[in-house]
Amino acid sequence: MHPLDFTGKAVVVTGGTRGIGAAIAEAFRAAGAQVLVCGRTPPRTEPTDDFFRADVRDPEQAAALVAEAVARFGRLDVVVNNAGGSPQVPAASATPRLHAKVIELNLIAPLHVSQAANEIMRSQPTGGVILMIGSVSGTRPSPGTAAYGAAKAGLIHLATSLAAEWGPAVRVNSLVVGPVGEGLDPAVVARTVPAGRTASPDDVAGACLLLASPLAGYVSGAALAVHGGGEWPAYLAEFRPR
Template sequence: MDPLDYAGRAVVVTGGTRGIGAAVAGAFRAAGADVLVCARTSPSGMPPGDFFRADVRDPAQAAALVEQAVTRYGRLDVLVNNAGGSPEVPAGTASPRLHAKIIELNLTAPLHVSQAANTVMRVQPTGGVILMIGSVSGTRPSPGTAAYGAAKAGLHHLATSLAAEWAPKVRVNSLVVGPVGDQEQSSGAVSTIGRTVPMGRGATAAEVAGACLLLASPLAGYISGASLAVHGGGEWPAYLADLRDTAYRAEK
């Protein structure tokens, strides 16, 4: 039996209409799963049966999203908490309201959806899996997006806490995602990423999606409370810049 065959399984992806979320949803669909995505605005070109409009910062709407998945598919096997993001703004001048909204979207909202998902998963014979799409911004300084980095740090910790509380029926893990350098990025941005990441490039959204397929599968059946780094080896420390350049020249 193929452990990456998701036929007969139901998946919810928040913020699943574009970017990483769309890639994750597409990967699970390609693997045979029934996938329901949500966002605050309806996308164009997506079949109505694959989309549910919800603002997951609202606990009632988060619960409605999970209820809709169970109504449509009769079960919920995987939740991918992907909705998030932040504008770049200095911490010293950002408004208290903006900081609150960023933390609400990136930390509190995943907790709302996870709570609703757990109520379903814990009574299923097969349990379920919850994945948090985190960020390297939550593991190192995040100037310009301080509230976002703090929220992502909290999200990683939240995953470990929920994993401990909800085991053994529900596994909870986070993905610590680095720069994603897809085609829509300018060549200059990709070049900058290439100089800071050991792999020489940003991840593709499809590569992040592949990590989700792995963590939600039986292949990761004993992995819970873990943070999987999907960051291409991390970042070159600034003080090693000269050594890095020398090493690259030697290899060429």
């Protein structure tokens, strides 16, 4: 079997109805996997039978998501904790409620889902893989989204801790994702990102396939940078060739 063939595998992707999550779900489907996606609201397009409504910030709903995957597929091989995000709000004016909700969605919810998934995966002969979709905001200052950056920093640490606790049956890794998609000035991106462009959702999906595959069978507790080489340091701007 090809190492990127996921035929017979069962995959859950949180926040899998649009953007990066939808691309991840489609990549696993294309590789042969059975995929269940979740979200707080149904897809904007015609709902499909691979959608389960759940707010994974609620531990009971997170557990219900995992239980639904096992009921449908009889197993659970891969969980991608993709649900997350934050509005742009200065830390000085953000409300305590906003900070709490952002951290709850981006850090606590992945822990809820992962705990439920581990209960299933550790009882399977083949174990399982849990992936955390992190962000460069968790590895450098994140002005305007301070709570989000702090939560994503915590997510990287969470992955290392769970990998240590749950190995060898369950591998846990995180992806440190750079700016994705449209909305940024291409000229600015070309000057600041070594790859010369933002990431596409498919770039992130491909990295998920790799980390979930046997090719990464000895990779656990790692943070894979999916950021096009990072960001050119602002203080070196005057020294960079133009």
